[in-house]
Amino acid sequence: MENNEPSRQPSSLSELQHWVVRHLQQLRSLPRDPVVSLEAADRLTGNERVEPVEQIEIYREQFWLRHTSSLVEDFPGVGGILGQQDWERLVESYLQAFAPSSWTLRELGRRFPDHVARYPDLPHRQLCCDMARLEWAFIELFDAADCPPLDLNQLATLPPDVLETGQIVLNPALRLLEVSYPVADLRMQLLESRRNGHEDPGVQIPDPLAQQLVLYRGSDRRLYHRPMSPEAFSLLSALDRRLSLVAACEHALQAWPEHAERLQQNVAGWFQAWARRGWIVDVVPGPATHAGATGS
């Protein structure tokens, strides 16, 4: 081991690193830029086969390949709707607007649904927005916290009023989503088509169809979607906002007075089914939020 004395230039390392990062995120090929080529020759050695600017270009290409591939994996439905050309434009604009900043690629698409909503001249905008929100929800559900099912024996020991006034706790691996198109079914069709070897299946754009969906992770750890009736969805949404069961029922009745009879007939059965499915994981004694307090 040589025992050289340190020869330091303050911040030279960090300065170099900022230079590298700035250029790796460029969409344009770096060897085409004479200024970058000169800067690279000052900072990188190159070798007999590869010019200095070609060395950093290898990493730039990898940056785009890696992150666009990750978004393809995360949002296959949006990609399927748009087709290759529009998808590439959308993804490139996203990565330029929102540089990856988390240590995990899992977070890469967090702002993608918002970007889709704001991106100009996007074909099938509402369909793409719905699909992006659905696909991000699935990403969140996939590795959300595990939660043991509701303990029915413990539930039986609770005072009667607790069920009515306590806080109903929903599974963290559950999301509620209102969409204007049947995107969950469309996504399944797209994935099935890909599994059958059709790389660019050419999607049939569906007609609009308002749906209230529960997205959840089953006990088998697979992800599911389930369309709900408006009043059941309203009730579940209220519980998700930490309203008590009584307050949530009042909320759903106010929202859907024409379905009052159906709601009153089904609420007990829904509660049992949701508990059995693992959507409800706990009932916590104590005052829950009141409907009026949420402004809903």
Place this chain on the structure above:
Amino acid sequence: MTQPRLGVPDLGIGVGLRVPHYRHILSQRPAVDFFEIISENFMVEGGKPIYHLEQVLERYPLIQHGVSLSIGGPEAPDPSYLARLKQLVRKVKPAWLSDHFCWCGVPGAHLHDLLPLPYSWEAVERVAERARRVQDYLEVPFALENTSSYMAYTSSEMTEWQFISEIAERADIGLMFDVNNVYVSAYNHGFDAHEFIRSVPHERIVQIHLAGHTNLGKYIIDTHRGHVIDEVWDLYRETIRLSGPVSTLIEWDDEIPEWAVLAAEAEKARAARNEALGLAAAHPTSKPADAHPAEPRGTSHGGRHGGPRELAAREDSSLGAAIGE
């Protein structure tokens, strides 16, 4: 029983734990000395990743290998990242943990790449100081891996092997020695791979990585695709002759083959290791003082092209529909 190196045992021959093999591993329980996980794939709250981790953990020794520490970045490693990593360490209880001699970005931009550092004294001081603190914080033996690189800096003041040796000594950490990376970087930068291997502190090598790569002619990309090539097997045997028996792992991350192909590659590593240790015994002058006989096998239990292949990847999220209500 072999003596531990830096408190780290020789686990034998392992393979990287990858999603396409989960079903086979959990149903058939193949004989594997140990598995290596990519830490970031399991730094999550729950779901399939944690379920599979716990299932494998019940049956096999696991060690952790990270890709996002960014120990050489402009800022110290993210405290929240380290806290989650420590949570995983407490769950997995690995005999050691590793990441890379690299950096991944600057504040506000994480590029998910293993970017090479300039081999400068400034970088030595930065990485060594942080590596020591990381090891203390995680309370587990810590090692850093030499990366494959495709660019070199004019500001470097030493060779790569001097750089990693200096840091390992100053921080008192282990070396995760990737023999394929030595080959790839030697090709890309025109240095002598044998000199690299001869020059590192062999007693600090706690684990060896072997993998395939993609030779594009002008340069080689470390794709972790395909079989380990003959030249890398030769370098591996040379490393083992110098280091003695060290836990060795096959990485295969692109075009992942069926289990049988991967298992055969692991057995090839075992044969090469045994052969090298036999040669070492026949040539004691090339054998370092800390070399030990190989542990009997089976003692433990009975990117994409263009990117570093060990980057964190998610499991398939199988979807299903349910009947509405």
